[in-house]
Amino acid sequence: MESSDPPPSINFGTAEALDHIRSLTDVGAMTRLLHECIAYQRALDLNLDHLLSQRSDLDKHLSNLQKSSQVLDIVKSDADHVLSNVSSTCDLADHVSAKVRELDLAQSRVNSTLLRLDAIVERTNCIDGVKQALDGQDYESAAKFVQRFTQIESEYRDSGSEQRDQLMESKKQLESIVKKKLSAAVDQRDHPNVLRFIRLYTPLGIEEEGLQAYVSYLRKVIGMRSRLEFEHLMELMEQKNNQNQQVNFVGCLTNLFKDIVLAIEENDEILRGSVGKMGLFMLFVSFKRSVIRGGL
Structure with a gap:
């Protein structure tokens, strides 16, 4: 005042x-x-x-401050307790996380071991399956067993050499049979069996060899038809009574190209299934070279 x-x-x-x-x-x-x-x-x-x-007001404020101080002490005590719990929980979480990582690693190793055991069993089944299929002349099933064994080998390269040797022996036997059967079918112009045995080259892992054999077969088929037609034209030319008859060489050449186009169209599926678009390209190039050189 x-x-x-x-x-x-x-x-x-x-x-x-x-x-x-x-x-x-x-x-x-x-x-x-x-x-x-x-x-x-x-x-x-x-x-x-x-x-x-102003003393009474100051006393009231002081009393309130003392009460607030007591509340703050309680809050501090609770905060310290919460901090202790959080620290304990954090340590426990770290411990649990470490255990989880250990368990995850152990589980991965167990799963890997189980997969390897399954692979061993499946390899054995493939070996037995190939032998049984060969005995029953079920070459398609035998080729599938060989293909599956090869896939397992690519995944687990540390497999037993004894199993591999057994399978390779059966694989060689199957390849020999397939090639002989294919050769016989080609000689007999047995197109269904040619297709049957050509399709076995893919699971056996010799697609390119199968493609070459099939292209050679198609060339022989088309070449034989063209040769017969050409020989027929030559006979017409040699016959004296047909000297005035016009020989249609253009038609013969046209039929040749028609046969080539039909061969490409009709065999599109099997060629793509064997080695993809490269099969069609190889077939086309082979026909082209043969026509140019006259060796179809």
């Missing part, structure tokens, strides 16, 4: 003010400073009364 009296000319309560008062010699100046000192004291009393009037 501020006083309405004018401010004192000196700052009472300091060492400088006391020295100034001691040095005074004029009574008027002393009287003036006395009145100022009384006014200053009155202002101090008023300020003190004002501060004392």
Whole structure:
């Protein structure tokens, strides 16, 4: 609370003010400073009364602060407890995570071992299956067993050499039979059996050899038809009674190209199934070279 009296000319309560008062010699100046000192004291009393009037409010605030301090202590205690629990949970989570990684690694190893055991059993089944299929002349099944064994070998290269030797022996036997059967079918112009044995070259892993054999077979078939037609034309030319008859060489050549186109169209599926689009390309190139060289 501020006083309405004018401010004192000196700052009472300091060492400088006391020295100034001691040095005074004029009574008027002393009287003036006395009145100022009384006014200053009155202002101090008023300020003190004002501060004392706020004591109850300050006591209430202090009490509230003490209560808040107690609550903060409780909160701190709870926070420390939560921190302890979180730290413990974190350590437990790290431990569990490490165990999970160990179990995952162990499971992977177990699964890998089980797969290898299954592969061993399946390889044995393939070996037995090839032998039984060969005995029963079921060459398609035998070729599938060989193909499956080869796939397993590519996945597990550390398989037993004894099993591999047994399978390779059966594979060689099957390849020999297939090639002989194919050769016989080609000689007999038995197209269904030619297709049957050509399809076995793929599971046996000798696709390119099969493609070459099949292309050679198609060339022989077309060449034989063209040769017969050409020989027929030559006979017409040699017959004296047909000297005035026109011989259609253009038609003969046209029929040759028609046969080539039909061969490509009719054998599109088997060629693509064997070695993809390269089979068609190889067939076309082979026919083209044969026509140019005249060796079809």
